[in-house]
Amino acid sequence: MLSKKQIFSKGILAVAPHMFSVIPFGIVCGAIGIELGFSPILVYAMSIIIFGGASQIVFLQLLSGGASALIAVTSVGVINSRHLLYGAVLSEYLEKLSFIKKLLISYLVVDQGFAESNKFFQKNKNETHLHYHLLGSGGTLWVCWQISTLAGIILGSFVPEELGLKFAVPLTFIAIVVQDIKKLDHVIVMITCGLSSLLFFDAPFKSYIIISPIIALFVAALVLRLKK
Amino acid sequence: MTWFTIIIAGIITYLMRMTMVALVDRDLLGERVKAVLAYVPSAVFPAIIFPGIFINDYGTFIEMNDPKIFGAIVAILVGYFSRNVIATIISGLFSY
Numbered sequence: 001m002l003s004k005k006q007i008f009s010k011g012i013l014a015v016a017p018h019m020f021s022v023i024p025f026g027i028v029c030g031a032i033g034i035e036l037g038f039s040p041i042l043v044y045a046m047s048i049i050i051f052g053g054a055s056q057i058v059f060l061q062l063l064s065g066g067a068s069a070l071i072a073v074t075s076v077g078v079i080n081s082r083h084l085l086y087g088a089v090l091s092e093y094l095e096k097l098s099f100i101k102k103l104l105i106s107y108l109v110v111d112q113g114f115a116e117s118n119k120f121f122q123k124n125k126n127e128t129h130l131h132y133h134l135l136g137s138g139g140t141l142w143v144c145w146q147i148s149t150l151a152g153i154i155l156g157s158f159v160p161e162e163l164g165l166k167f168a169v170p171l172t173f174i175a176i177v178v179q180d181i182k183k184l185d186h187v188i189v190m191i192t193c194g195l196s197s198l199l200f201f202d203a204p205f206k207s208y209i210i211i212s213p214i215i216a217l218f219v220a221a222l223v224l225r226l227k228k
Numbered sequence: 229m230t231w232f233t234i235i236i237a238g239i240i241t242y243l244m245r246m247t248m249v250a251l252v253d254r255d256l257l258g259e260r261v262k263a264v265l266a267y268v269p270s271a272v273f274p275a276i277i278f279p280g281i282f283i284n285d286y287g288t289f290i291e292m293n294d295p296k297i298f299g300a301i302v303a304i305l306v307g308y309f310s311r312n313v314i315a316t317i318i319s320g321l322f323s324y
Contacts, residue, residue, distance in 0.1 A: 017313035020321075042230060049238030059237060069233040076237040080244055082272050087248030088257070089268045094249055106246035111276075115269055167296060167324055168317055170280030171303050173273040175316035178307035186270040194274035201279055202287070209275050216271035221264045 004129045011136020014116035021172035022112065022141060023148045025053050028166070030152020031159035032057055036064040040153045047149040051142065052110065055079040056149075058206060071205075078205040082213060086114040093121040093130050105131060108138025110145075115176045185223045192216045299324030 002010075026047075033043030038060060046056045055076045062072040086109055094102060117134040124130065152159055180186040196212035203211060257265075281300045284290050290297070303320030310316065 017317065020314070020317045038230070042234070045231075046234055046238075049234055050241050051238075052241055055237070055241065059234075063230060063233070069229065069236075072233055073237045073240065077240045077244070080241045083241070083244045084248055085265075085268045085272060087245060088252075089265050091249050091252065091254045092262075095254055099250060102250035103246060106249045107242060109245045109249075111273075115273070118269065167280070167299060168321060170277045170300065171317045171320040172313075173277045173280075174300065174303050174320070175307050175313040177269055177273050177277075178304055178316065179311065180270055181304070181308065186267065189267050189270040190274045193271050194278035197275040197278045198282055198289075201283060208279070212275040213268075213272045216274070217264055217267060220267035220271060221260070224260070224263055 002124075002127055002129070004132045007127065007129050007132040008136040010120065011113075011117060011133035011138075012140045013136075014120065014133070015112050015137040015140050017175070018112040018116075018141075018172050019144055021168035022053075022144055024166075025169060026145050026148025027152035027155065027159055029053060029057050030149035030154075031156055032152075033060050034153055034156040036060050038064070043153055044150060047146055050076065050080075051107070051145065052076070052080050053145070075205045078207050079209055081210045083109060085213060085217075086111075086118075089118055090114065090121075090134070093125075094134075097131055101131070105134060105138070108134065108142055110138065110141050112172065112176070113137035113141050115173075185220070185227065188223055189216045189220045192219045295324050 029047075030043060033046070033056075034040065043060070046059070050056055050059070058079060059072050059076050062075060063069075087106065090109065094105065097105065113134065117137045120133045121130055177186075177190060180190070193212045193216035196215045197208045200208035200211045202208075277300075281296050282290055299320045302323040303316050306319040307313075307316030
């Protein structure tokens, strides 16, 4: 049985490599906000209030482009709706927490933290303090996101638009799913999702980000049925 | 007004993080749904990966000789065999 501290540390270590994508992304996110002419406090507040990389950038771009508040909010909602899926997966492991703890820990759930903690949970179902892994992974991502968006806000227009690291975002997610390519069922689901995302890329409100997972999950259900 | 919009966007985002963890009893989900949920990472992340590789900043498809495709293939191979996240990302960035 691992101690709380050990599990917490494992959570931190699990997401540490993803800083290659998170930190440059955060810097760019802060810098874009300033370049689009929003006040520094407002740009920074988004990192606390919304805390969702891609959705923050889209939100600012839409508002500065003259889109209505309704469209901006809808886009954020659509882009971040995948967290419903993350929550559904994680709920199994967070079941025993008190209601208040569930409310607090939910705030920390983001892509990479979900992915890495979920992997740990699957392998260590019998540990008692599982949620400390999510605190470690989500907490680390939160702190790094705050610092890096702040850095982007301060550096502003000094940040090169590309920072040369935008490609790190798909790579970080390749690293997350790559071990599953040895399982045919997972490969089918991945390819379904990937092709759907290209097909629906121009759908309104960036909805490809949730449409393609839904299609892929339907295919997963089919695959499961065929496997039996 | 912008502040109000941000707060609404934040509340919606938080609700989506929280609903399934705190409000929905897991027993409500049937066994089949739970089995399908095991595919969530494979069903979600390619929607970030594929456009990140195949679609450029202007929203159009890249050429098939684009270095990002090569970078992604290298990252997949390195990631698969090394099982190391840093090696996967670095190898992809350097071969791109």
